[in-house]
Amino acid sequence: MDKNAKIFVAGRRGLAGSALVRRLRAAGYDNLLLPARAELDLTRQAETTGFLGREKPDYVFLAAGRVGGIAANSGFKAEFLYQNLMIEANVVHAAWLAGVNRLLFLGSSCIYPRDCPQPIREEYLLTGPLEVTNDAYAIAKIAGLKMCESYNRQYGTAYVSVMPANLYGPNDNYDPETGHVLPALIRKAHEAKVSGREELAVWGTGGPRREFLHADDLAAACVFLMEREDIRSGTFNVGTGKDISIRELAELIARTVGFSGKIVLDPSRPDGTPRKLLDAGKIAALGWRPSIGLAAGLGRTYADFLAGGRA
Numbered sequence: 386m387d388k389n390a391k392i393f394v395a396g397r398r399g400l401a402g403s404a405l406v407r408r409l410r411a412a413g414y415d416n417l418l419l420p421a422r423a424e425l426d427l428t429r430q431a432e433t434t435g436f437l438g439r440e441k442p443d444y445v446f447l448a449a450g451r452v453g454g455i456a457a458n459s460g461f462k463a464e465f466l467y468q469n470l471m472i473e474a475n476v477v478h479a480a481w482l483a484g485v486n487r488l489l490f491l492g493s494s495c496i497y498p499r500d501c502p503q504p505i506r507e508e509y510l511l512t513g514p515l516e517v518t519n520d521a522y523a524i525a526k527i528a529g530l531k532m533c534e535s536y537n538r539q540y541g542t543a544y545v546s547v548m549p550a551n552l553y554g555p556n557d558n559y560d561p562e563t564g565h566v567l568p569a570l571i572r573k574a575h576e577a578k579v580s581g582r583e584e585l586a587v588w589g590t591g592g593p594r595r596e597f598l599h600a601d602d603l604a605a606a607c608v609f610l611m612e613r614e615d616i617r618s619g620t621f622n623v624g625t626g627k628d629i630s631i632r633e634l635a636e637l638i639a640r641t642v643g644f645s646g647k648i649v650l651d652p653s654r655p656d657g658t659p660r661k662l663l664d665a666g667k668i669a670a671l672g673w674r675p676s677i678g679l680a681a682g683l684g685r686t687y688a689d690f691l692a693g694g695r696a
Contacts, residue, residue, distance in 0.1 A: 386414065386444060388614050393418040393429060393442040395476055400493055401549075403556045404600035405446050408608050418442055426630055428468055436485040444478050444487040444611060447473070447529075455518050457563040457658050462521035469525035470586070477532045481540055488544040490533050494622070494661050495519050495598075496548060504664035507548070507620045516658040524621040530620060543617035547607055550624035550663050554600035554682065555689040563570030564605070566631065567597060569689055570638045570685075578644040585639060585646055586626040588654035591632030596624050596662050599677040599685075609673045623677050624663035631656075641683045 386392070392409060396402035396671040397419045409417060418440055425436050426447050437445075451468045458465060473490070480488050497505045498513030510530075517521045531545035564572075570587065577585045606623045610616050629637070635648050677685075 388413050390414070390439065390443040391415055391606070391673065392444045392446070393440065394435070396447070398422075398556075399448060399550055400554060400557050400600050401603060402446075404554060404604035405448055405607060408601065408604035409473060412608060416589065420427045427475055428471040430475050430479075432473075432547045434482060435478040437476075437479040441483050442462070442494055443487065444483060445476065445485050446491070446607060446611070447476050447488060448491045450491075450525075451634050452522075452565075453534070453563045453567060454565045455655055458519040458522050459655070465519075466521040466525050468525040469522065470528055473529035474531060477529070477536060477544070478693065481536055481542060486543050487611060488542070489535070490529050490544060490546045491607070491619075492546055492548045493522070493693075494548055494550055494624075494663055495523045495658070496527050497661075499658050503660055504626070504662040505622065506664045507622055507667060507676055508625075510620070518655055518657050534618070537618045541689065545610055545616060545618060546605075547610065548620060548622050548663070549603045549606075550596035550661070552578065552600050552603060552609070553597055554686055556600075557689070559629065559690055566595070567638070568686070568690075569595055569635065570635055571642065571687055574638050574642040574644045575687075575690065577646060583646040584652055585635065585644060585650045586617040586649050587631065587635045588633060588651055589649075589656040590652045591635070591650045592630060593635070593656045593658065594628040594630050594660040594662065596626075596628040597634075597679055597682070598624055598675065599682040602675040602677050604672050605676070609671075610668070613671065619667075621668045622665045623661040623664045623668060623675075626662075626665060627679070627680075628660065628662045629679065638683060641680075641687050658663065
């Protein structure tokens with residue numbers, strides 16, 4: 386990417402989008418298009434088409450979308466499906482109309498079948514049923530990936546898709562009801578410590594295993610792929626190659642926060658997919674590796690929470 390290239394980051398306020406902005410600025414990319422939602426609603430086709438038609442960016446990072454944990458995904462399936470489908474359809478099509486040849490679409494590891502072999506390779510997509518607690522979100526993300534493939538095939542664009550492991554980091558959503566498991570547990574453990582409670586409640590059996598990727602590592606991988614002009618298509622898993630059980634995660638968060646009470650599991654709550662460990666060998670073969678370990682990343686994320694990170 387040329388340092389003077391015009392770059393549109395869709396979703397610049399979210400966890401992934403804000404990390405992308407940090408990474409791009411640190412790398413010397415200053416010509417960034419970062420409209421607020423009040424200025425541009427990506428679920429509205431006319432607004433999206435008009436914006437990209439006027440601005441004609443050279444590159445688009447599509448990190449916008451509605452995200453959340455098990456409770457949010459289970460309780461608001463219609464919103465997760467509709468809003469994500471609209472954003473993806475509008476941005477990808479408007480980018481093509483505006484002559485944008487390079488776009489990166491950010492998906493999710495939940496696109497893969499619930500019970501597929503581990504670690505998960507890109508070719509396992511659509512080989513089995515999805516996890517029911519987040520199938521609406523997964524279907525929307527699969528549609529976005531297939532849009533990129535279809536526009537590449539039909540119009541010769543260079544749109545790539547990235548499927549990250551479970552993300553965490555600065556600017557996360559720490560709400561215990563709508564946030565993902567890691568930031569939600571940070572808040573619950575902190576509040577339990579501050580209030581002097583003796584127990585920390587954790588949803589599910591504690592057995593499911595998850596892989597966690599710091600948002601800054603994801604951003605580095607995305608910029609790495611976009612800077613490779615020879616990478617013009619394809620889907621790339623991005624992860625650390627290591628997973629951890631939810632119980633082990635809760636224990637690590639408790640130590641990070643300083644909560645010394647008892648962790649109490651609630652098996653009446655859903656577990657979700659038993660295991661999600663990505664095979665990131667495809668991007669590793671190109672020369673990219675993550676650099677932030679989970680313990681260090683948790684420390685940074687807790688510091689963000691204490692500094693007033695997004696609730």
